[in-house]
Amino acid sequence: MTEAEAYIALNMVPKIGPVRIRRLLSAFGSPSAILRAPVEKLQAVEGIGPEAAKSLRAWESTVDLPAELALVRDAGANVLTPASPDYPALLREIHDPPTALYTLGTILERDRHAIGVIGTRKPSHYAADSAKKLSYQLAYAGVTVVSGLARGIDTAAHQAALAAKGRTIAVLGSGLLELYPPENQPLAEKIATSGAVVSEFPMRTKADRQTFPMRNRIISGCSFGVLVVEAGANSGALISANQAGEQGRSIYAVPGRIDNPSAIGSNRLIQEGAKLVTSASDILDDMGILFAEKPSLVPSQPAPALAGDELLVQAALGSDEAHIDAVTERCGLPSPTVSSTLLALEMKKLVRRLPGNRFVRTS
Numbered sequence: 001m002t003e004a005e006a007y008i009a010l011n012m013v014p015k016i017g018p019v020r021i022r023r024l025l026s027a028f029g030s031p032s033a034i035l036r037a038p039v040e041k042l043q044a045v046e047g048i049g050p051e052a053a054k055s056l057r058a059w060e061s062t063v064d065l066p067a068e069l070a071l072v073r074d075a076g077a078n079v080l081t082p083a084s085p086d087y088p089a090l091l092r093e094i095h096d097p098p099t100a101l102y103t104l105g106t107i108l109e110r111d112r113h114a115i116g117v118i119g120t121r122k123p124s125h126y127a128a129d130s131a132k133k134l135s136y137q138l139a140y141a142g143v144t145v146v147s148g149l150a151r152g153i154d155t156a157a158h159q160a161a162l163a164a165k166g167r168t169i170a171v172l173g174s175g176l177l178e179l180y181p182p183e184n185q186p187l188a189e190k191i192a193t194s195g196a197v198v199s200e201f202p203m204r205t206k207a208d209r210q211t212f213p214m215r216n217r218i219i220s221g222c223s224f225g226v227l228v229v230e231a232g233a234n235s236g237a238l239i240s241a242n243q244a245g246e247q248g249r250s251i252y253a254v255p256g257r258i259d260n261p262s263a264i265g266s267n268r269l270i271q272e273g274a275k276l277v278t279s280a281s282d283i284l285d286d287m288g289i290l291f292a293e294k295p296s297l298v299p300s301q302p303a304p305a306l307a308g309d310e311l312l313v314q315a316a317l318g319s320d321e322a323h324i325d326a327v328t329e330r331c332g333l334p335s336p337t338v339s340s341t342l343l344a345l346e347m348k349k350l351v352r353r354l355p356g357n358r359f360v361r362t363s
Contacts, residue, residue: 005065006031007081011100012063012202015055018096020047024056025082035059071203077176078103088112094221094247098200102176104188105196111167114144115252115283116219116244118237119153119229120262125355127230127262130254131156134227136347137280139166143287144195146171146223148215149184153229153237158191159336163344168195169222173215175205186336216240217247224287225250227277231265238265241274250286252277306350309333313341314350314361321360 001009010021010031024034027045034042034056042053055062072079080087080101089112091097117135119127131153135145139161147154149170161168170191174180176199179188188197200218201211216239220226226244228251231237241251251274256263270276277283306314316322316330328338342359345351352362 003083004081008079008100009063009065013055013059015052018099021099023047088222091221102199103196105192107196111144114146114223116146116223116226117157118240119231121150121152123152123230128156131229132160134280135160136164139164146219151181159340163340170197171215171218172199173212174207175199175201175203177203178206180207217243220244220247220249227252228266229254230256230263232262233264235265252283309341317361321358324357
């Protein structure tokens with residue numbers, strides 16, 4: 001068993017979390033040494049009681065490592081561990097770094113320049129447009145957009161980064177083979193071709209109320225800061241913002257309408273000191289020390305002539321406004337492709353979005 005395989009096995013042992021594993025590694029030096037250690041030595045480590053020690057000692061009876069490795073191989077995934085050179089450097093700094101990071105796609109060195117974008121699963125039209133605009137600008141400027149692939153703000157952020165032909169990373173609250181929500185499977189596949197889809201959970205782990213808060217600390221942990229776009233008083237995004245603060249990350253928020261209950265939490269963050277954001281420049285100014293020169297938010301050259309999917313979608317719009325379903329039917333492209341292409345055309349000011357998910361040409 002290699003050290004990487006030992007990390008994977010350790011990550012699968014029940015009732016042993018990242019904090020305990022970090023203490024065990026400090027005591028024993030390697031994951032394989034932990035798995036071989038006798039119960040009495042395991043119990044001598046702070047925070048490791050009799051139950052946890054017995055669970056570790058009996059790991060081979062609860063963990064099917066060969067089957068897990070086969071699932072990873074068959075899915076074309078990789079697993080990064082703290083011993084991997086490609087393990088995100090910022091994640092190493094947090095109190096409870098993931099023991100294993102299952103990855104579809106590739107994490108690059110440039111992804112250290114990242115911003116987490118989070119918010120409600122049921123955004124207002126204003127919030128969805130704000131998330132798209134800001135994520136597009138950030139991605140175009142060379143910042144990696146990190147989010148959780150959830151419905152609403154997360155989906156808008158990922159789609160906008162892809163439309164800008166930038167980098168985006170989706171952090172799951174489930175295993176790679178139990179992606180949630182299932183309708184975002186095509187989006188996840190697209191993200192994996194030009195970014196990465198990652199999870200700390202074994203391949204067949206289903207999402208639940210415990211996995212999402214764990215996922216959120218990774219979003220903030222591998223980012224310079226987090227941007228909250230519309231969050232209610234009890235939104236999970238506020239928990240993520242608190243985690244970001246505990247990790248020493250910057251917190252940003254988009255102001256919302258004062259009479260919108262879904263914006264109470266994000267507005268309160270601004271009252272408590274989060275930086276108010278109206279443009280990606282508000283974030284890029286803070287990140288300026290990370291770049292050799294301040295990146296541009298708009299192309300410095302005239303946009304090239306349309307081609308490929310953009311040409312097909314614009315032609316499908318015709319001269320009158322059309323619903324996105326009609327555009328999809330006319331051009332024959334997959335729905336996620338039409339959605340991201342319309343966003344790209346919208347950012348180029350060639351298409352305008354109307355209420356009711358309808359679109360019209362602007363030129």
